[in-house]
Structures are given as C-alpha cells and as structure tokens.
Amino acid sequence: MDPRINPFSPGAGTAPPELAGREKIIEDVSIALHRIRSGNSAKSVLMVGLRGVGKTVLLNRLKNDAEAEGIVCVQFESPENRNLPAMLVPSLRAALLKLDRMAGAKDLVAKAVKVLGSFIAAAKVKYEGMEFGFDLGTEEGVADTGDLDYDLSELLQSVGEAAQEKKTAVVIFIDELQYVPETELAALISALHACAQKRLPVAMVGAGLPQLVGNVGRAKSYAERLFDLPVIGALPDQAATEALQRPVELHQVVFTEEAIKEILKQTQGYPYFLQEWGSMCWSVASTKVISKEDAVTATTLAILQLDTSFFRVRFDRCTPMEKNYLRAMAEINVLAPRSGDIAAAMKKEVNQLGPLRKSLISKGMIYSPAHGDTAFTVPLFADYMKRIIKLEI
Numbered sequence: 001m002d003p004r005i006n007p008f009s010p011g012a013g014t015a016p017p018e019l020a021g022r023e024k025i026i027e028d029v030s031i032a033l034h035r036i037r038s039g040n041s042a043k044s045v046l047m048v049g050l051r052g053v054g055k056t057v058l059l060n061r062l063k064n065d066a067e068a069e070g071i072v073c074v075q076f077e078s079p080e081n082r083n084l085p086a087m088l089v090p091s092l093r094a095a096l097l098k099l100d101r102m103a104g105a106k107d108l109v110a111k112a113v114k115v116l117g118s119f120i121a122a123a124k125v126k127y128e129g130m131e132f133g134f135d136l137g138t139e140e141g142v143a144d145t146g147d148l149d150y151d152l153s154e155l156l157q158s159v160g161e162a163a164q165e166k167k168t169a170v171v172i173f174i175d176e177l178q179y180v181p182e183t184e185l186a187a188l189i190s191a192l193h194a195c196a197q198k199r200l201p202v203a204m205v206g207a208g209l210p211q212l213v214g215n216v217g218r219a220k221s222y223a224e225r226l227f228d229l230p231v232i233g234a235l236p237d238q239a240a241t242e243a244l245q246r247p248v249e250l251h252q253v254v255f256t257e258e259a260i261k262e263i264l265k266q267t268q269g270y271p272y273f274l275q276e277w278g279s280m281c282w283s284v285a286s287t288k289v290i291s292k293e294d295a296v297t298a299t300t301l302a303i304l305q306l307d308t309s310f311f312r313v314r315f316d317r318c319t320p321m322e323k324n325y326l327r328a329m330a331e332i333n334v335l336a337p338r339s340g341d342i343a344a345a346m347k348k349e350v351n352q353l354g355p356l357r358k359s360l361i362s363k364g365m366i367y368s369p370a371h372g373d374t375a376f377t378v379p380l381f382a383d384y385m386k387r388i389i390k391l392e393i
C-alpha cells in the first residue's frame with residue numbers, strides 16, 4: 001500500500017501511532033506528580049525495561065502530560081561517559097527560567113538561581129564540561145562545599161522552595177539513567193530524598209535498562225523505598241493487537257486474525273518489533289485486508305531490516321571478545337544462562353570472564369536478572385547472534 005501514508009513508526013524514540021497498553025502507568029505517574037505538587041507524599045518513578053519496549057516514548061508522553069498540567073518539566077538523556085552535574089545544570093537553569101516567568105513572588109526563584117551559580121562554581125573543580133556561557137552570581141555558603149552529595153541536595157531543595165513559591169512542581173525526566181555513574185546517582189538519590197522528607201515539590205521520572213535497579217540499590221540502600229520501579233515490558237496480546245489495528249483502521253485497512261496471530265508470535269509483543277512488522281505488512285499488502293501471507297512475507301523483511309539496524313548497531317559496539325561472549329550466551333538455549341555455563345561454552349574459567357561480563361553490562365548489552373545469571377538487554381538478540389555468527393562445528 002501507499003508508503004506515503006504508512007502509519008507505523010519503527011525507530012528509537014519515535015512516537016508510535018498508538019501508544020498501546022500504557023494507560024495504567026500514565027495514570028499512576030499523573031497521580032504521583034499531582035500529589036508531589038500539592039505537598040503530599042509520593043514516590044519518584046524509575047521505569048526499567050529492555051531496549052525497544054517504549055521507555056523513551058513513554059517518558060516523552062509523561063512529560064507532555066505533566067507540562068499540560070502546568071508542572072515545570074526538564075528532560076535530558078544521560079549519554080555514556082558524561083557526568084551528571086554537567087547535564088543537570090542547564091536543565092535546572094531552564095526550570096528556574098520557567099519558574100521565573102510564572103506569575104507571583106520571585107524571591108525564592110532568584111535565590112535558587114544564585115544557589116545554582118554556587119553549585120557550578122564548586123562542581124567545576126571536579127567535573128568536566130561545567131563551563132557555561134552564563135553567570136548566575138553566587139549564594140554565599142549554600143551548595144558550595146565541593147561535596148556533590150551535599151551540594152546537590154541543597155541545590156534541589158532550593159529549586160523545590162522556588163517551585164513551592166510558585167505553587168507548582170519541578171520534575172526532572174532522565175532517560176538512559178543506567179549510564180549515570182554510581183556516585184553521581186547516589187548524590188541525586190540523596191538530594192531527592194531530602195526534598196521528599198521536606199515535602200518539597202521536586203521529583204524525578206527516569207528510565208533505563210534493567211541494570212538500573214541494581215545500580216540504584218547499590219548507590220543508596222534506601223532507594224527502593226524512595227522510588228516506584230515499574231517494569232516496562234512487551235505488550236499483552238490485546239494491547240499488541242490494538243497497536244497494530246488502530247493505526248490502520250483510520251485508513252479503512254484491517255489485519256486478519258491470522259495475520260495478527262503471526263505477528264504476535266514473531267514479535268512476542270515487543271513494541272519496536274510491532275512497529276517494524278506493522279510497517280512491513282503495510283508495504284507488502286496489496287489490498288486493504290492484510291493477510292497471514294502478507295505477515296509471513298513481512299517477517300522475512302522485518303528480520304532483514306532489524307539485522308541491519310536495531311540489532312546491528314548494538315553488535316557493532318562490541319569488541320571481538322565481547323561478541324564471542326554474546327555468541328556463547330546465545331548458544332545456551334535459555335533466557336538467562338548461568339555464568340558457569342557461558343564459561344564452559346567458551347572453555348574458560350568464570351573469573352577469567354568477569355571483566356568481559358562487566359564491560360558488557362556497563363555498555364548496556366546484557367544485565368543480570370539474578371545473581372550469576374546473564375540476559376540480553378535487547379529482546380530476541382540470541383536469535384540474531386545465531387544468524388550473524390555461525391559456529392563451525
């Protein structure tokens with residue numbers, strides 16, 4: 001069918017035509033943010049899930065919803081190897097500018113701006129990328145000790161007081177949070193903790209790979225009480241069906257039940273794959289009824305497409321040894337193979353492979369769902385590894 005009006009949108013962070021199956025979390029976060037704004041207790045939210053399940057698009061949606069409710073939102077993605085203070089500063093400055101433009105008293109906003117200035121001056125000594133093209137002044141004796149834990153806590157509290165003065169909340173949306181180094185994550189958690197204890201209207205909505213849960217727990221033992229950690233996963237059958245049918249309905253097109261069955265079987269309900277299969281089905285279908293045969297053809301094309309994009313970009317980031325490790329994991333036909341079995345498959349000792357496993361975890365390729373177990377952070381990656389690296393037996 002006409003590619004110009006193909007409604008599906010495979011891609012990292014590309015908004016889907018139908019954000020299916022996420023009603024509950026959207027409502028839960030809306031409730032939490034409203035409570036935080038009015039000084040009631042509520043937890044910050046960290047969404048965890050594999051690659052391609054829709055964390056980024058959900059984060060965007062939550063931010064848009066919160067903004068529409070008059071909550072001051074700032075958002076950034078944590079890239080690998082960047083420090084948190086350098087990313088937080090411009091975001092918090094943007095939040096303070098937004099607060100400043102709102103009607104009402106301005107004293108506490110003006111103070112928070114200076115506290116941010118003090119924070120920058122002190123953090124500059126330790127952190128790279130803290131040179132900014134603006135001068136905010138300083139607030140003597142606040143957030144200027146050079147100890148990130150302490151300074152960030154004072155800074156966020158000051159931002160919280162400014163938000164309170166304006167009868168709103170400041171919410172920081174952070175994507176790829178698993179890349180934030182543990183000491184910096186610890187400082188952010190204790191700062192949020194301090195705000196929560198004083199019922200100041202500051203919160204975080206974060207998203208990251210499953211390893212985030214462990215990172216957060218190691219950073220601060222009380223973190224699990226401070227955050228809700230909803231798991232974002234594959235869509236159940238009904239939501240997955242809606243993700244496919246709703247977008248085509250608008251064009252008087254329909255998937256047959258058999259076509260849907262084939263797509264659900266192949267994609268296992270993973271959002272990224274649903275978009276890819278939907279898109280391919282649209283391309284190959286010649287009538288307004290998308291049949292099982294269309295879906296089967298789409299499977300071949302979609303896998304080819306994923307192999308050269310979604311899977312490939314992840315694969316290309318690995319060293320040859322890391323690729324061997326991933327290939328060995330794939331060979332053991334279970335979802336989360338044991339370290340011992342992987343080592344045996346590679347004819348190595350478990351402790352020899354420790355550094356390799358660690359580096360794959362920090363790259364976000366694999367995670368440990370339970371002690372000694374290892375799983376891929378990309379759904380269906382094991383099959384891909386088997387396609388791309390054939391073992392000579």
Ligand SMILES: Nc1ncnc2c1ncn2[C@@H]1O[C@H](COP(=O)(O)OP(=O)(O)O)[C@@H](O)[C@H]1O
Nearest residue numbers: 010011013016020052053054055056057271272
């Ligand atoms: N709830 C959903 N229903 C349908 N498609 C979705 C849904 N969530 C995400 N998608 C699609 O899945 C793909 C991956 O989304 P993204 O937010 O980048 O995932 P993640 O951040 O978890 O890696 C995008 O093409 C997006 O349009």
Ligand SMILES: [Mg+2]
Nearest residue numbers: 013055056175
């Ligand atoms: Mg993402």
